[in-house]
Amino acid sequence: MHDDDLRRPLKPRSRWQRLWERRPTPARAAMALTGAAFGALAVWAMMTPMPEDLQTVASAPVKPADPVATGSTTPAKAETPVRRKKPVAQDDGAGVDYDVLPQAQRAIPDASSLPRSPGEAKRRKMAALGLVMDRPLPAAPIRMVSERTKAGILPRVSRSGKAPWKVYAKPVPRKVLLSSKPKIAIVIGGLGINPALTARAVRDLPGAVTLAYAPYGARLQKQINAARRKGHEVLLQVPMEPWGYPAVNPGPKTLLAGADSKTNLASLRWIMGRAAGYVGLVNYAGQKFLANGEALAPIVHEIRKRGLIFLDDGSARQSLLPSLASVISLPARQAAMRIDADSSPQAIGAALDQLVKRARASGSAIGTGTAFGTTLRGLRNWLEEEQGRGDFILVPLSAIYKEKGRG
Numbered sequence: 001m002h003d004d005d006l007r008r009p010l011k012p013r014s015r016w017q018r019l020w021e022r023r024p025t026p027a028r029a030a031m032a033l034t035g036a037a038f039g040a041l042a043v044w045a046m047m048t049p050m051p052e053d054l055q056t057v058a059s060a061p062v063k064p065a066d067p068v069a070t071g072s073t074t075p076a077k078a079e080t081p082v083r084r085k086k087p088v089a090q091d092d093g094a095g096v097d098y099d100v101l102p103q104a105q106r107a108i109p110d111a112s113s114l115p116r117s118p119g120e121a122k123r124r125k126m127a128a129l130g131l132v133m134d135r136p137l138p139a140a141p142i143r144m145v146s147e148r149t150k151a152g153i154l155p156r157v158s159r160s161g162k163a164p165w166k167v168y169a170k171p172v173p174r175k176v177l178l179s180s181k182p183k184i185a186i187v188i189g190g191l192g193i194n195p196a197l198t199a200r201a202v203r204d205l206p207g208a209v210t211l212a213y214a215p216y217g218a219r220l221q222k223q224i225n226a227a228r229r230k231g232h233e234v235l236l237q238v239p240m241e242p243w244g245y246p247a248v249n250p251g252p253k254t255l256l257a258g259a260d261s262k263t264n265l266a267s268l269r270w271i272m273g274r275a276a277g278y279v280g281l282v283n284y285a286g287q288k289f290l291a292n293g294e295a296l297a298p299i300v301h302e303i304r305k306r307g308l309i310f311l312d313d314g315s316a317r318q319s320l321l322p323s324l325a326s327v328i329s330l331p332a333r334q335a336a337m338r339i340d341a342d343s344s345p346q347a348i349g350a351a352l353d354q355l356v357k358r359a360r361a362s363g364s365a366i367g368t369g370t371a372f373g374t375t376l377r378g379l380r381n382w383l384e385e386e387q388g389r390g391d392f393i394l395v396p397l398s399a400i401y402k403e404k405g406r407g
Contacts, residue, residue, distance in 0.1 A: 134207030134231035135171070140224060140277025142167055145307070151266075152273025155306045163307030165279040165331070169398035170207065170233040176393055177402055182359035185210060185397045186339070186379065187282065187311065189237055190370040191227075192217025197371045204380050206387075207231025210397040212282050213275070215239075216251060220275040228277055233396040235311065236278040238271055240286025250285045257289045261298040268302060279398050280309030280331075282368075283316075290319040297324060304330040309401055311335065313368045331401045336365040340375040348378035356392050364400050 024032070145164040147156040155164035176183075188205065189212035191198045201211060211227050212235040213220060224234050239250030241257050253267040272281075281303060289295055290312065300321070303310050312321045314335040325332035336358050339351040352367070359365035369375045387394060 136231060137168070137170060137228035137233075139228065140168065140221070140275070142276075146276060149269070149273065151269040153276050154269060154272050155276065155278075155308060157305075157307040165307060165309045165398060165401075168234070168277055168279045169402075170231065170396040172395060172399045172402070176395065177399060179393060181390070182356060182392045183364040183395045183399065184355055184359045184392055185364070185366045185395055185400050186355075187212050187235060187313075187335070187366065187368045187397055188371050188375070188379070189235075189282065189284070189313075189368065190214060190372075192220055192223050194371070197373065197376070198223060200373075201371050201376055202227045202230050202232060204376060205232075206383060206394065208394045208396050209379070210235060212237050213278075214251075214284070215253070215271045215274045221277070224275050224277045233398060234278045235280055235282045235397065236272065236275070237284040238268065238281045238286075239284045240289035242285035242287045242289075245288065248285070255286070255289055255295070255299065257292040257295045259295070261295075264295065265298060265302055268299060272306070278308075280311060282311040283313055285315070287316040287318075290316040290321055293320045293324065296320055300324050300328060300330050300332075304328055309333075309398065311366070311368075311397065314338065333366060333400060335368045337367055338369060339367045339379070340369040340372065343372060343374045345374065345378045345381070348375060349382050352379070352382050352386075356386075359392060364395075366397065366400060 141153050142164075144158040144160075145155055145162060145167045147154050157163055158167075187210045188201055191201060191211050192213040193216060198217075205211075207230060210233045213224060213227075214237050217223060227234055239252075239254040241254055242248050242250065245254070245256070253270050255264045255267055283290060300310065309331040310321065310325065312319050312332065312334040314337065319334070321332055322334060324330070337351060337355060339355065340348055341351070342348070355365050355367045369379065383394065386392075
């Protein structure tokens with residue numbers, strides 16, 4: 001009791017005030033709640049029956065599950081017809097008998113037979129279509145067809161009689177050579193000087209496209225071997241005198257119609273000694289030189305002696321190469337057309353279509369082009385669209401020389 005309580009006047013207190021004064025302390029309230037919880041738990045335990053007192057309310061039979069069967073663990077059963085009855089909507093409720101055959105199980109493919117990489121899948125697809133596969137070619141020079149001279153390492157026929165053009169050629173399946181489908185060979189020149197365009201041509205074009213390198217590029221042997229690793233067959237471009245020389249100058253060591261044979265042969269050997277690994281030579285310009293038989297004769301003799309092939313790019317209308325090559329049995333051909341005379345994408349596609357038509361007429365055709373960005377892009381797009389149809393076979397240049405035993 002407080003002192004204030006003695007000084008206050010007496011007056012009756014309400015029931016709520018009296019209850020509030022008698023309220024329990026927090027500790028007593030917690031003890032009361034705990035006791036109530038234990039009491040409720042005891043009541044629940046007493047009302048719950050023991051496990052042994054449980055009785056079965058209902059039962060139902062359960063059929064055993066079918067054993068798991070897979071294509072790899074369960075042998076296939078013979079497909080025997082099963083006689084079943086099919087109900088039909090008839091007044092008498094009769095049915096019609098019919099035979100049911102079990103569905104055939106699909107064979108699970110063997111993982112060992114699947115391609116291991118996208119490259120292997122592409123090679124299998126190309127082989128199925130009869131196309132030439134992009135396999136790496138060995139690095140050059142190859143010793144048995146090489147000769148070390150003052151001009152550098154030059155090609156030569158081996159002691160066993162193997163010609164360098166056959167050793168460095170891209171292998172082509174015999175069924176492709178004997179196929180009746182038209183064959184086209186495409187040669188892209190002007191490589192080796194512009195590193196970016198050269199790398200793009202090697203990377204983006206199929207290995208069956210033949211690449212021609214100018215003799216003036218830096219580290220030319222390294223560039224040629226990089227192309228061969230990608231499966232490309234290689235030619236070496238030989239600058240020859242055009243009309244209008246020297247105002248139109250193909251470059252150093254150009255073979256000239258007015259020069260003596262000794263000078264021209266020295267220039268030719270300097271050009272051939274710049275690198276190794278090429279199957280043959282192709283003229284760069286040369287409209288005037290190819291029309292001069294006296295200047296051309298020593299050159300074709302040297303090319304034949306070295307075991308190489310020669311391609312006339314078709315730019316010289318008065319070329320004497322076909323007649324001289326036939327006299328001395330030099331493997332030589334003329335290109336049917338230039339695919340990028342007009343560098344627009346539509347014109348390049350039309351020129352390639354025309355090349356296929358010429359191949360259908362004569363069995364094979366050769367097209368040439370220069371490594372411009374538009375040419376590389378147009379050629380790649382056209383090949384991706386047309387080659388899969390199987391209307392023609394794209395082959396390396398040497399395959400045209402081997403076709404049906406010719407060359």
